[in-house]
Amino acid sequence: MxxxxxxxxxxxxxxxxxxxxxxxxxxxxxxxxxxxxxxxxxxxxxxxxxxxxxxxxxxxxxxxxxxxxxxxxxxxxxxxxxxxxxxxxxxxxxxxxxxxxxxxxxxxxxxxxxxxxxxxxxxxxxxxxxxxxxxxxxxxxxxxxxxxxxxxxxxxxxxxxxxxxxxxxxxxxxxxxxxxxxxxxxxxxxxxxxxxxxxxxxxxATGSEETVGKEIVEAFRNAKGRIIIASFASNVHRVQQVLDAAAKTNRKIAVSGRSMVKVVDIATQLGYLTMEKDLIIPVDSINDYREDRVAILTTGSQGESMAALSRMANGMHRQITLRQSDTVIIAATPIPGNETAVARIVDKLMRTGADVIFGQKKVHVxxxxxxxxxxxxxxxxxxxxxxxxxxxxxxxxxxxxxxxxxxxxxxxxxxxxxxxxxxxxxxxxxxxxxxxxxxxxxxxxxxGDIGNIVLRDRKLLSQDGIMVVVVTISKATHQIISGPEIISRGFVYVRESEALLQQANELVKQVLDKCMAEKVKEWSSLKSNIRDSLAHFLFDKTRRRPMIMPIIMEI
Amino acid sequence: MxxxxxxxxxxxxxxxxxxxxxxxxxxxxxxxxxxxxxxxxxxxxxxxxxxxxxxxxxxxxxxxxxxxxxxxxxxxxxxxxxxxxxxxxxxxxxxxxxxxxxxxxxxxxxxxxxxxxxxxxxxxxxxxxxxxxxxxxxxxxxxxxxxxxxxxxxxxxxxxxxxxxxxxxxxxxxxxxxxxxxxxxxxxxxxxxxxxxxxxxxxxATGSEETVGKEIVEAFRNAKGRIIIASFASNVHRVQQVLDAAAKTNRKIAVSGRSMVKVVDIATQLGYLTMEKDLIIPVDSINDYREDRVAILTTGSQGESMAALSRMANGMHRQITLRQSDTVIIAATPIPGNETAVARIVDKLMRTGADVIFGQKKVHVxxxxxxxxxxxxxxxxxxxxxxxxxxxxxxxxxxxxxxxxxxxxxxxxxxxxxxxxxxxxxxxxxxxxxxxxxxxxxxxxxxGDIGNIVLRDRKLLSQDGIMVVVVTISKATHQIISGPEIISRGFVYVRESEALLQQANELVKQVLDKCMAEKVKEWSSLKSNIRDSLAHFLFDKTRRRPMIMPIIMEI
CATH class of the missing domain: 3.60.15.10 (Ribonuclease Z/Hydroxyacylglutathione hydrolase-like)
Structure with missing residues (x-):
């Protein structure tokens, strides 16, 4: 150098x-x-x-x-x-x-x-x-x-x-x-x-994390039954304030959700979380306590579909079934892009009859x-x-x-x-x-093994699905031995569209016959003939553009 | 009754x-x-x-x-x-x-x-x-x-x-x-x-539409060059206020975007929009006017990818190329779910150097x-x-x-x-x-011809793509005549994954040979054998689950 x-x-x-x-x-x-x-x-x-x-x-x-x-x-x-x-x-x-x-x-x-x-x-x-x-x-x-x-x-x-x-x-x-x-x-x-x-x-100015603590304590005080509170696992300060609120209002706390359990473990071991030693109880023992003596700290404040809060909202959580007497606190605001997912979870939580606290109160900074x-x-x-x-x-x-x-x-x-x-x-x-x-x-x-072409294909597939056309052709005689066979996924209900698929099949046969008659030798040109005719036909009939994949088996 | x-x-x-x-x-x-x-x-x-x-x-x-x-x-x-x-x-x-x-x-x-x-x-x-x-x-x-x-x-x-x-x-x-x-x-x-x-x-209370008019006039007054203002086409009151602001600040106005043109036409015909008769000019004549004497009323305030504003932001609009001297006003707030799309457009607009007014000012109620x-x-x-x-x-x-x-x-x-x-x-x-x-x-x-099954397939296809496996088998001899041929879309870059696809091919051959040796007669069971083995292999190698579609051509 x-x-x-x-x-x-x-x-x-x-x-x-x-x-x-x-x-x-x-x-x-x-x-x-x-x-x-x-x-x-x-x-x-x-x-x-x-x-x-x-x-x-x-x-x-x-x-x-x-x-x-x-x-x-x-x-x-x-x-x-x-x-x-x-x-x-x-x-x-x-x-x-x-x-x-x-x-x-x-x-x-x-x-x-x-x-x-x-x-x-x-x-x-x-x-x-x-x-x-x-x-x-x-x-x-x-x-x-x-x-x-x-x-x-x-x-x-x-x-x-x-x-x-x-x-x-x-x-x-x-x-x-x-x-x-x-x-x-x-x-x-x-x-x-x-x-x-x-x-x-x-x-x-953004405001101190301390302001959130006061709101959490207030919400804990007002809750008549169980409390379920969701936050970012990594916000150890927030977690500390939830633990403090539980201690202050005489509740035990159970921790649910893989990342929340992990962070609470590590932060406690390293001394970043402090609490009375029997404050935290196992999730499966919450029913041993009175409703107004327990709280559950969990993940899923961003509406993540696999997180604990989502599973509760969908009635899919193994240990926690929401009740009308529950108070659910979402102590986070949606990160841009997550608004719709969070709104959906809030709706589902509300439908259980639980009291849901989110957005309107200052339970997040x-x-x-x-x-x-x-x-x-x-x-x-x-x-x-x-x-x-x-x-x-x-x-x-x-x-x-x-x-x-x-x-x-x-x-x-x-x-x-x-x-x-x-x-x-x-x-x-x-x-x-x-x-x-x-x-x-x-x-x-x-x-790094996925780039624009793969993403473009996924996008196409996600919009109108795929139609695979297979035909077996004899190399020697140039005769169609078997097929065409047409199979689609993500395109239409097969049962309700039999006529359409039948017509598509006829069309492919005609294209093949024509190509054979014209002695088309290049499979690539045969394929593009099938692709073009079929795309045109399907768009005309359905206004959809499924990916079309012709496959020629040579024997 | x-x-x-x-x-x-x-x-x-x-x-x-x-x-x-x-x-x-x-x-x-x-x-x-x-x-x-x-x-x-x-x-x-x-x-x-x-x-x-x-x-x-x-x-x-x-x-x-x-x-x-x-x-x-x-x-x-x-x-x-x-x-x-x-x-x-x-x-x-x-x-x-x-x-x-x-x-x-x-x-x-x-x-x-x-x-x-x-x-x-x-x-x-x-x-x-x-x-x-x-x-x-x-x-x-x-x-x-x-x-x-x-x-x-x-x-x-x-x-x-x-x-x-x-x-x-x-x-x-x-x-x-x-x-x-x-x-x-x-x-x-x-x-x-x-x-x-x-x-x-x-x-x-929500506040009167009138408050928006004042902000629009203010923004029109402050703009040094051209103005591009996007709003909901159907908000005829807002459109009226934009026309009024243009008249007040001595600008001509061009209307761009299919739905905006349609609504302005119909509302004007029916008397719901009133203006001096030569206020509106054709889009392709904007360059005949000084920059500070024109405004363009357009669609795309929700970040819709095909709307006029998006096309301008992406440099794809046929008639309008954004300039540093332009002022872009988005006179709408994102409907829930559109926040990310709008943010993306705003970013692109800003990168052109234009002054972008959105969100922070009261240009929407x-x-x-x-x-x-x-x-x-x-x-x-x-x-x-x-x-x-x-x-x-x-x-x-x-x-x-x-x-x-x-x-x-x-x-x-x-x-x-x-x-x-x-x-x-x-x-x-x-x-x-x-x-x-x-x-x-x-x-x-x-x-109504699309339901949960089609949507589920589209979801699967969008996540990890599809792998099609075709094999031609003789009905008479139960011999493999041709194939297996493996083709994938939306799964991996084929060029970078030749070894993987080669291995997948070998695996299918083994499964086929085994089934043939065991004289499996049911194509459905042959197919599910292929599907299961391949799914297992691919998940193990890539942690992905492409849709697997085995096709057997009988001759």
Whole structure:
């Protein structure tokens, strides 16, 4: 590597910009590469059948020897969820705080790669020294404990990534945003700030998690019968407040839902949840208690169809059948895109006769800072350059406006897309080229083996189904030996459409006869003749366009 | 029909309750049947490939001789969109106000059934006399002109359906809610009120359409270049205000998007839109004007992928290419379920550099009354019985609470599901049985030929695709003559998965050989052997479950 290259520092995002999800930010000093977070994204609605989406990390795997590690800001899926896949391609050290690593360990264990992974515990006071840079941290407030911001001290100045944050002056765990460290960074000189844009469109301040606690206690007090409360499993602060509300109102609490059980276990073991030792009872013992002496903490606040709350709403939960006397509290708001699913669950819950508390009461606050908090961060950091990250384009734009308001020079603000590189030389930054980036689709065990053609086929199949036409033809005589046989799926009710299918069959016979008479030798042209005639016929009759798949068996 | 039956009056919904969409309410006096509205519903996300959903009207077609007509409240799709399909099964007279029938005519003409339909023009003063009842109307305010409520005067009292309404004290067209008629109905005695529950969860009052006009003018004043404004085509009041804003700010206006052009044409012809005669210019002449002298009124405010605004955002509009100097105004809020699509469009619009106004400004108000307006309607009507309609279950529940607050006896409030009958005898109502009801799915030309099996197949196909296995077998010798041939779609990239498909082929050969050796005679058992082995193999290798379709060609 040339000396010149070494003096250039590249900053770019492999995910998390122009989208919500799969956060991954990279600082390449020329000598060394520092990666921040390795998240996943849940598939968009047009990614049919896809389980999750991860960033394209080919830049990292191609420069593997220079990658010093993946530094995690906190343990949410959009920051750590890609690790099980990414560590296979980029087997590097993972740095994280105690709760973060606790949850990462569980994840890697499930994926069967814990043994081969190298995890390094940090806290917000850790100083990690490398050849070309030093990495330090500062504690932040977010909807999960033990979240940190990351500062990479380079030869040209400090590059800071806030991670997800809000500013909570009354945090549940008593741990405040480490303003003194932020001020010290600003004092030294922040070359470039990457900051969370999620709520950049929202005026005012987000509000403390503490406000939710009061509402939960109030709801617990008012409930006459059992309480079922759903929240994000990873929101350990919220879980703590639910436990506290139960203790205060003299209820035992049962934990239901795989991820909730997992998080409560890990967070309790690591000391992030505290409670009287017999507060939690097994789910199958709830009937041993009076209705007004139990509460059930569960998952499914986003309307996820397989989560515990959905199963209760659908009467499919093995241990819990909802009653008219129950109070169901959904202590979360729908993430954009989940509104319809949540509304459907609420409707089903209400139909059981239970009292359902959602939306209208303040049983949720966001974990992301609103405009006043974002401006405070900008004012404290005084960055020379600014990259709004962690958000869709319009959130990045809104964050840009805030930065201008707080005094960042407009020309020093970069709204980047995935892979777009900001290159710093002599303390001056500019957009300079791109690195490979994109969506890697994970479907089952397959990582990246599905692309646009497969998705397009799934889309077609989902709209009008498929019609398969098989015919056996003699290679020697060019005679039709058997068929055509027509089979369809997802197209029409076969029983009610016999006449249509019969006509389709006749049509294919005619096409075949004509082709045979014309001595068509190319099966491909025979196939396209069948496909075209049949498509035309079916569209005319039904206004549908099933996928048509002609198969010729040669004997 | 027995005398006793004649004295029983049935009221029920064939659609519109427990859902948003396909409104259709029925009053059966025993002698005669009166239908109110005939709406469609847009498919839910699990109804893959379905175009629209309409109510099951078999009760009406089975009692066709007694159906006196379909009385329309207003011309929104969820109230008239089912007509082209329903009139084929229930060919009865359709009653509607002038604008309503104007839009219905266009719809029936497109469907090719205008000639065979019988439309009867009414206004809010019409009195339609029948054997067993009299039907009258009262003018209401809604997000389309010429909307009415319907009163059916029966031997037991008056049954009122408000239709969709808000209470607008400063309506754009100067037509106020006809409070005097409502009071007169109450005076006579309202037996049962059916009222719009859409905004029953929303506190306060909705606000006048007039407030939107001011914001639109303000936005027009501030725009430096061209203006592109998207709204619901059917919101003729909003369209009027856009025309007014253009006139006030000295801009010409071009109309783009099929449904917008249609509504502007019809509403102008019928006198529901008024403007200077050369205000509207053709879309392809916009470049003849200075940027700050034109505006474009268009469709696509819900992020519909084929609408004009989407095409502009995607750079696919034939006549309009967005510029940095443009201002795009989305004068609508997303209907629940459309949030993600709208957000995507907004992002794309912003990426063009145009200024995008949406959400944050008051460029939209709802057409449905909020809690204070709903309570006013209840207080004015003083109904003995109450049925909250036009809403999902939780909205019906919220409306129920409002009714109790205004003094309706709790036991006289019926939250009904589709088809559930409220039967009145001697002025007393009770839930009594059900009539057939449900979702009829329309896909292309097919009405009701798609049901759960086809939808389940489409779902399966959309998730993991399909694998077709064909083999030709001799009937005589039980030998494999050709194949197995394996073809997949929507499953994996064939090029990257050759080894997998090769292995699958080997596996099928083994299964076939084994079956042949064991002299399996039943093709069905041979097929299920192939299906099971292959499913197991593929799931093990890929964690995917494509649909497997074995086809045996016999020769």
């Amino acid at each position: 040339s000396k010149q290259n070494k003096e250039k520092i590249k900053v770019f995002a492999l995910g998390g910009v122009g989208e919500i999800g799969k956060n991954m930010y990279v600082v390449d000093t020329g000598e060394e590469i520092f990666v921040m977070d390795a998240g996943l994204m849940f598939p968009q609605e047009d990614m049919l059948g896809i389980d999750i989406v991860i960033p394209d990390v080919s830049y990292l795997s191609e420069n593997l020897d220079r990658v010093k590690g993946i530094f995690l800001t906190h343990a949410h899926e959009d920051h750590i969820g890609g690790l099980p896949y990414i560590l296979k391609q980029v087997p590097v050290k993972v740095f994280g705080t105690r709760l973060t690593l606790g949850l990462v360990e569980a994840k890697l264990k499930e994926a069967g790669i814990l043994g081969s992974s190298s995890l390094e515990l940090i806290d917000s006071n850790t100083v990690a020294e490398f050849e070309s840079a030093k990495v330090t941290f500062f504690g932040t407030n977010h909807s999960i404990p033990d979240s940190v911001g990351i500062a990479i001290h380079t030869s040209q100045g400090i590059i800071v990534n806030t991670g997800d944050f809000k500013i909570d002056h009354t945090p549940i765990d008593g741990k405040h945003t480490e303003f003194h460290k932020i001020s010290a960074l600003a004092e030294k000189g922040v070359l470039c700030l990457l900051s969370d844009s999620t709520n950049a469109e929202r005026p005012g 966001s974990g992301h800072g609103s405009q006043e908090e974002l401006k405070l961060m900008l004012t404290l950091m005084k960055p020379k350059y600014f990259m709004p990250v962690h958000g869709e384009y319009r959130m990045q734009k809104a964050h840009q406006k805030l930065a201008v308001q707080t005094g960042v020079a407009a020309e020093n603000i970069f709204i980047v897309d995935k892979g777009e590189v900001i290159e710093f030389a002599g303390g001056e930054g500019r957009k300079q080229g791109k690195v490979p980036s994109g969506n890697i689709l994970v479907d089952g065990k397959g990582v | 027995s005398k006793q039956n004649k004295e029983k009056i049935k009221v029920f919904a064939l659609g519109g309750v427990g859902e948003i969409g396909k409104n259709m309410y029925v009053v059966d006096t025993g002698e005669e049947i009166f239908v109110m509205d005939a709406g469609l519903m847009f498919p839910q996300e699990d109804m893959l490939g379905i175009d629209i959903v309409i109510p099951d009207v078999s009760y009406l077609s089975e009692n066709l001789d007694r159906v006196k007509g379909i009385f329309l409240t207003h011309a929104h799709e969820d109230h008239i969109g089912g007509l082209p399909y329903i009139l084929k099964q229930v060919p009865v007279k359709v009653f509607g106000t002038r604008l309503t029938l104007g839009l219905v005519e266009a719809k029936l003409k497109e469907a090719g059934i205008l000639g065979s339909s019988s439309l009867e023009l009414i206004d809010s003063n019409t009195v339609a006399e029948f054997e067993s009842a009299k039907v009258t109307f009262f003018g209401t305010n809604h997000s389309i002109p010429d909307s009415v409520g319907i009163a059916i005067h029966t031997s037991q009292g008056i049954i009122v359906n408000t239709g969709d309404f808000k209470i607008d004290h400063t309506p754009i067209d100067g037509k106020h809610t006809e409070f005097h008629k409502i009071s007169a109905l109450a005076e006579k005695g309202v037996l049962c009120l059916l009222s719009d529950s859409t905004n029953a969860e929303r506190p306060g 709802s057409g449905h009354g909020s809690q204070e307006e709903l309570k006013l309607m209840l207080t004015l009507m003083k109904p003995k019985y109450f049925m909250p309609v036009h809403g999902e279950y939780r909205m019906q529940k919220a409306h129920q609470k409002l009714a109790v607050q205004t003094g309706v006896a709790a036991e006289n409030i019926f939250i009904v599901d589709k088809g559930e009958v409220i039967e009145f005898a001697g002025g007393e109502g009770r839930k009594q049985g059900k009539v057939p009801s449900g979702n009829i799915l329309v896909d292309g030309k097919g009405v």
